[in-house]
Amino acid sequence: MLWIIAVILFVLWLLGVVVFKVTGALIHVALIVAIVVGLVQLFRGRRV
Numbered sequence: 001m002l003w004i005i006a007v008i009l010f011v012l013w014l015l016g017v018v019v020f021k022v023t024g025a026l027i028h029v030a031l032i033v034a035i036v037v038g039l040v041q042l043f044r045g046r047r048v
Contacts, residue, residue: 006038 013031 013027017028
């Protein structure tokens with residue numbers, strides 16, 4: 001379920017970049033930070 005939401009958001013972001021070309025750099029930076037944090041949590045897993 002989470003992967004489906006991530007793919008939909010990525011496709012919408014890609015459409016925004018390609019179609020509208022007026023997107024701000026802050027949104028791109030926030031997206032990259034979110035992806036990096038998500039990947040770090042994915043590879044670390046839950047350690048209790």
